[in-house]
Amino acid sequence: MNGVTEEVAKEAMRLASHKLPIKTRFVTKAQLEAEIAAQQNGVGGEA
Known part of the structure:
Protein backbone atom coordinates (compact mmCIF):
# COMPACT_ATOMS: atom_id res chain seq x y z
CA MET A 1 0.00 0.00 0.00
CA ASN A 2 1.35 3.39 -0.88
CA GLY A 3 0.73 6.53 1.16
CA VAL A 4 0.39 4.92 4.61
CA THR A 5 2.92 3.94 7.23
CA GLU A 6 4.01 0.32 7.49
CA GLU A 7 2.42 0.15 10.94
CA VAL A 8 -1.00 1.26 9.61
CA ALA A 9 -0.74 -1.10 6.63
CA LYS A 10 0.11 -4.06 8.88
CA GLU A 11 -2.83 -3.32 11.17
CA ALA A 12 -5.20 -3.04 8.20
CA MET A 13 -3.97 -6.34 6.80
CA ARG A 14 -4.20 -7.98 10.23
CA LEU A 15 -7.83 -6.95 10.56
CA ALA A 16 -8.66 -7.98 6.99
CA SER A 17 -6.92 -11.35 7.36
CA HIS A 18 -9.38 -12.38 10.06
CA GLU A 33 12.59 -8.72 -4.35
CA ALA A 34 15.05 -10.62 -2.13
CA GLU A 35 12.96 -13.81 -2.37
CA ILE A 36 12.73 -13.52 -6.16
CA ALA A 37 16.48 -12.94 -6.47
CA ALA A 38 17.18 -15.95 -4.23
CA GLN A 39 14.91 -18.18 -6.31
CA GLN A 40 16.54 -17.03 -9.54
CA ASN A 41 19.98 -17.77 -8.11
CA GLY A 42 18.92 -21.24 -7.00
CA VAL A 43 19.23 -20.43 -3.30
CA GLY A 44 16.66 -21.93 -0.91
CA GLY A 45 13.65 -20.01 0.32
CA GLU A 46 9.92 -20.33 0.39
CA ALA A 47 7.98 -21.56 -2.60
Missing part, protein backbone atom coordinates in the same frame (compact mmCIF):
# COMPACT_ATOMS: atom_id res chain seq x y z
CA LYS A 19 -12.17 -12.15 7.48
CA LEU A 20 -10.36 -14.12 4.76
CA PRO A 21 -10.68 -17.91 4.49
CA ILE A 22 -7.01 -18.24 3.50
CA LYS A 23 -3.65 -17.91 5.22
CA THR A 24 -2.11 -14.47 4.70
CA ARG A 25 1.27 -12.87 5.31
CA PHE A 26 2.64 -9.34 5.14
CA VAL A 27 5.49 -8.90 2.67
CA THR A 28 7.42 -5.72 1.93
CA LYS A 29 8.66 -4.93 -1.56
CA ALA A 30 12.26 -5.39 -0.38
CA GLN A 31 11.46 -8.85 1.04
CA LEU A 32 9.70 -9.88 -2.18
Whole structure:
Protein backbone atom coordinates (compact mmCIF):
# COMPACT_ATOMS: atom_id res chain seq x y z
CA MET A 1 0.00 0.00 0.00
CA ASN A 2 1.35 3.39 -0.88
CA GLY A 3 0.73 6.53 1.16
CA VAL A 4 0.39 4.92 4.61
CA THR A 5 2.92 3.94 7.23
CA GLU A 6 4.01 0.32 7.49
CA GLU A 7 2.42 0.15 10.94
CA VAL A 8 -1.00 1.26 9.61
CA ALA A 9 -0.74 -1.10 6.63
CA LYS A 10 0.11 -4.06 8.88
CA GLU A 11 -2.83 -3.32 11.17
CA ALA A 12 -5.20 -3.04 8.20
CA MET A 13 -3.97 -6.34 6.80
CA ARG A 14 -4.20 -7.98 10.23
CA LEU A 15 -7.83 -6.95 10.56
CA ALA A 16 -8.66 -7.98 6.99
CA SER A 17 -6.92 -11.35 7.36
CA HIS A 18 -9.38 -12.38 10.06
CA LYS A 19 -12.17 -12.15 7.48
CA LEU A 20 -10.36 -14.12 4.76
CA PRO A 21 -10.68 -17.91 4.49
CA ILE A 22 -7.01 -18.24 3.50
CA LYS A 23 -3.65 -17.91 5.22
CA THR A 24 -2.11 -14.47 4.70
CA ARG A 25 1.27 -12.87 5.31
CA PHE A 26 2.64 -9.34 5.14
CA VAL A 27 5.49 -8.90 2.67
CA THR A 28 7.42 -5.72 1.93
CA LYS A 29 8.66 -4.93 -1.56
CA ALA A 30 12.26 -5.39 -0.38
CA GLN A 31 11.46 -8.85 1.04
CA LEU A 32 9.70 -9.88 -2.18
CA GLU A 33 12.59 -8.72 -4.35
CA ALA A 34 15.05 -10.62 -2.13
CA GLU A 35 12.96 -13.81 -2.37
CA ILE A 36 12.73 -13.52 -6.16
CA ALA A 37 16.48 -12.94 -6.47
CA ALA A 38 17.18 -15.95 -4.23
CA GLN A 39 14.91 -18.18 -6.31
CA GLN A 40 16.54 -17.03 -9.54
CA ASN A 41 19.98 -17.77 -8.11
CA GLY A 42 18.92 -21.24 -7.00
CA VAL A 43 19.23 -20.43 -3.30
CA GLY A 44 16.66 -21.93 -0.91
CA GLY A 45 13.65 -20.01 0.32
CA GLU A 46 9.92 -20.33 0.39
CA ALA A 47 7.98 -21.56 -2.60
